[in-house]
Amino acid sequence: MFTGYAISAVLVALLLSGSAWGTVTRNEKVTVGLAEVGIADRWFLPLGLIKFAGAA
Template sequence: MFIAYVVLAVVVSLALVFSSVPDFTGDPKVTDGLKALGVPDSWFLPLGLVKIAGALGLLAGIAYRPLGIAAAIGVVLYFLGAVITHLRGGDKKGVGIPAAIMLVALAPLVLGFATV
């Protein structure tokens, strides 16, 4: 179980880092869609930093599991909020990626509890 936790924590951390890049660079492919949903420009940097914090927390959870569990809870809630934002904005096409990351982030959460 520990090896599965480590692998999934690394995979989710990489997904979080990858998904934070448009927040920092202002990639219009991503930011224009979020702006259309009502996300202000001033939120992009903090949202990217939250993703990076989640990635670091998951990786730190390899050594100290309670931190990894807390980070996984935060990541799941973050992407649940993203899914809700897309659905409320009528953007059904944009739900897929945040929903997928949220579901994958459930795995380190469950494994974190299983390996405490």
């Protein structure tokens, strides 16, 4: 049971880190989706840092 949890936690952390990196570097694939839902450009960096904190 612990092994399954550890593997899934690492996978989620890796996925969240990738999303955070895309947000901080303003990758077009990530920022287009954020802009469509109405998130202002000035919030990309704080949002990316929060994602990095969640991945840690």
